[in-house]
Amino acid sequence: MSGELYFIIGSILLAFVLLEILKRIKKKPLTVIIAQQEKIEDDLLKKEKKKREKEYNSFYNRAKRVNWNIPKNYQQTILVIFSIIGGVIGFILEQKFIVLGGIAIGLFYPYLQLRKKEEIFQNELPLRAEQAINAVEQQLHGDITIFDALKAAVPFMQSPFKEEYGKAVEKVEKAGIPLKRAVSDIPARLGLPQLEYFHMILEVAEETEEKASEIIRDASDLLRRQQKKTNEYNQAVADSKKEMKMMFILVVVMVVSFMFLLPDDRIPFAGSPIHRLLDMASIGITGWVTWSYLKKLQAKNLFL
Known part of the structure; x- marks a missing residue:
């Protein structure tokens, strides 16, 4: 009897020990909890940063940064207009692909406008x-x-320097932030790395006020020389950009010409979906190549 009693008591104690071990295994250490909390906070910060970047790079905000005043529904309006135009022309000529062309133009035309204005602004x-x-x-x-x-x-x-340096002045006056720190992110936001040299000069000029005017004048001369080189480079690539645009136009004209001028028996699969798909693919690939090439030659990427 005593043996059975000891066995029961031992089993209870063993079960209790195993239960406590299981609780401690399931219970996460404080370091693990802190690490998980930090990971959650990092994920939230990344999502918030991604959201801000998306808003910053939105079509409307990009237009505002280059002083292009447009309504928020500008893209939708252009898409509707060109879709209607493409639909009417496609109905008259009995060509369905023209409807798709109108939609494509409505989608990309606002971005072409924006890119041109950004280039002028840059x-x-x-x-x-x-x-x-x-x-x-x-x-x-x-x-x-x-x-x-x-x-x-x-x-x-002038804008955007008036707004950027105005904010920097407010940071110095209201928050007591050093001038060097207040202006440090302006070159990156404006895409003008040469401003970093000007900001270094501001820092030096704070320490040598008697020569500040001469130092600032040197910075202005440096910008003027760099701008001269940039203008020369822009002029050199202008012809190349024009040739790419003309090549795209030539491909579009050739595709349309073959469609209307050549007899159907000269073109395999004439009038079939495969024929229309090949036409759209030719125009689409040429447009993509032209777009990529012109993107590499944007003014903001050409500063020397």
Whole structure:
């Protein structure tokens, strides 16, 4: 009897020990909980950052950055207009692919407009940067500090430098952030790495106020020389870009010409879905190659 009792008590104790071991195995250590919490926070930050980048690179925000004032439904309006035009022409000519062409044009035409305006805007940025630096130089007189000169020059700057340096001045005044830190991210946002040289000069000029005007003038001269080189390069690639556009137009004209001018017995699968698919593929591939080539030659990628 005593043996059975000891066996029962031992079994209960063993079960209790096994239960406690199981609880400790399931219970996560504090370090693991902290690591998991940090991972969750990192994931949330990445999602938030991705969302902000998506909003920043949206069509409407890109248009705003180049001072192109359009309604928020501009893309949808253009798509509807070209879809209607393509539908009417396709119905008249009894060609279904023209409807698809109208839709494609409606989708891509706003981006072509935006790219052209971005290129023009990027071409103007170095000139506006030079004007902004000259404005700072003109404010340097007497015993005025470099920060006060920058603050006084902001109203005379052009967009987007007026907004960017205005925000930097506010950070220095309201948050007590050093001037170097306040302006550090402006070159990346504007795509003008040469501004980093100007900001280095601002830092040096804070320490050597008596030579600040000469240092700022050197920065303006440097921007002017770089802009001259950029203009020469832009001129050199202009003909190449024009040739690519003409090649795309030539392919479109050839496809349309073969469709309407050659007799059906000269074209295999004439009028069939395969024929239309090949026509659209020819235009689509040529358009994609042209688009990719022109994208590499955007003005923001050509600064020397």
